[in-house]
Amino acid sequence: MSEASRDLLIVEDNRQNLELVQFLLEEAGHRVRSATDARGARAELERLVPDLVLMDMQLPGTDGLELVAELRGDPRFRHLPIVALTAHALRGDRERFLAGGCDGYIAKPIDVATFALQVEALMPPPRPAPDAAPAEAD
Ligand code: MN
Secondary structure (H helix, E strand, C coil), X not given: CCCCCCEEEEECCCHHHHHHHHHHHHHCCCEXXXXXXXXXXXXXXXXXXXXXXXXXXXXXXXXXXXXXXXXXCCCCCCCCCEEEEECCCCCCHHHHHHHCCCCEEEECCCCCCCHHHHHHHCCCCXXXXXXXXXXXXX
């Protein structure tokens, strides 16, 4: 394991891609939850705010960019790391997704040998546990 176990949410409607991504991240020691559309993603985010969201941009119904825009409008999710996962690899897509509120971008097909490392490189440093937070001065 290259770093501490983290909580990840994968939003992906393609079952094969979802299973592959989940397998690779769990193999790397992470806790992974998943959703196949925007509605499922909202439900998972209400349960637990993950350390990072991997989001397919081509989702049925509300697409990835619409969902990112919605989440950025919610103070709870304004700074939630969101990485676009998409088969769109045309010139300009990266900029479009970053301008749309994503923090990073991984193109499909994914490279199974390096995928977990790519995701870990995009993760923010671990947050201190609530118990470890310094007491506020009064
Ligand atoms: Mn899709």
